[in-house]
């Protein structure tokens with residue numbers, strides 16, 4: 001199933017084609033290096049984080065848990081072969097995905113034969129999705145954010 005998800009996410013990226021990198025930069029904020037730790041710092045807009053949290057609390061917390069902690073046994077498939085909602089914090093693999101892939105996953109959900117992540121397109125505005133992604137990124141540790149940034153944003 002993980003394989004299927006990876007293939008599916010790959011297709012999602014291919015379909016999304018040209019991503020507007022300036023929009024992505026706006027989502028991630030300008031990079032700043034912490035002079036003590038040497039890690040990339042997040043300079044997200046605090047208001048946007050708050051708006052993202054409101055979106056999360058209203059729509060996502062029931063499945064993904066308080067503070068994005070997910071289901072304890074998220075690595076173990078349910079009886080129907082589908083996986084429980086994973087954590088969105090540093091402990092699972094949300095940070096293995098670019099902003100574009102996260103956005104696509106949230107807007108399109110996972111195909112019902114593969115997983116039970118609902119599609120939010122038409123229910124949430126793009127702005128709300130962007131806000132909730134910033135909130136998710138605010139959950140990650142400094143080290144994870146730094147790794148994520150270097151893997152995705154730093155390359156463009």
Ligand code: HEC
Nearest residue numbers: 059060063083084085086093094110114115116117118132
């Ligand atoms: C009905 C339960 C449910 C709700 C509500 C839900 N999700 Fe999910 N979500 C899932 C499941 C299950 C998966 C794993 C998908 C799979 O196995 O294919 C998932 C996957 C994800 C992923 C990919 C994580 C990764 O590590 O690749 C993201 C990001 C995500 N959800 C964000 C959200 C956001 C943001 C909301 C609210 C707007 C939300 N989800 C609401 C069940 C849910």
